[in-house]
Amino acid sequence: MAIGWMAVLQLVPWSDVISNAPKIAEGAKKLWNSIGKKPPLPAAENGLAPLVADADPSGMAAIEKRIQAMEIATTELHEQMLASADLIKTLAEQNTQLVKRIEVNRTRLIMLALVTFVVAVIAVTSLTLLLTR
Known part of the structure; x- marks a missing residue:
């Protein structure tokens, strides 16, 4: 099973992954800075503010x-949404x-399999002809 994973990992274009990694990291850092470090909005002192305006101007x-x-x-x-969209x-x-x-x-891989099959057929045919003579 480990051999299968090694084959899969060898097929990954690591040069492209590595060359794009700084862009991904920068986008993730921007996203984290815009989301993770924002202080929460101050809550209203006494719960919710009244919805109906009183005659009081302070209301x-x-x-x-x-x-x-x-x-x-x-x-x-909205800015966070744009940063997320850019990262995505x-x-x-x-x-x-x-x-x-x-x-x-x-x-x-398909082409290689076909070529290998043709070479194997030719080899078996040649070996059969050689042994029958």
């Missing part, structure tokens, strides 16, 4: 403050390259 200010915080959070989420695009391109290489190797 309107609290609502406006919450709206601005939500707009900022939405903008940050890079991974998809690398996956496409790997699939193309696998297809080329599969085609070569």
Whole structure:
């Protein structure tokens, strides 16, 4: 079973994987920096702010403050979504390259099997003719 894994690992185009690794790492680092290190949004002091505006002007200010915080959070989420999409695009391109290489190797393996079969038939035929004489 270990021989099968070794064969699979030898078929991987490691030069492409290694050359694309910095792009993947950079994209993952950007994604992590944009998501992982953001402090959580400040919670409202007394639970949820009232939904109905009172005659009190400070209530309107609290609502406006919450709206601005939500707009900022939405903008940050959009930026994170774009970073994630860029990372996914890079991974998809690398996956496409790997699939193309696998297809080329599969085609070569089929051709090699056919050539080996033809050579084996010729060898058996030649050996049979040589032994029958």
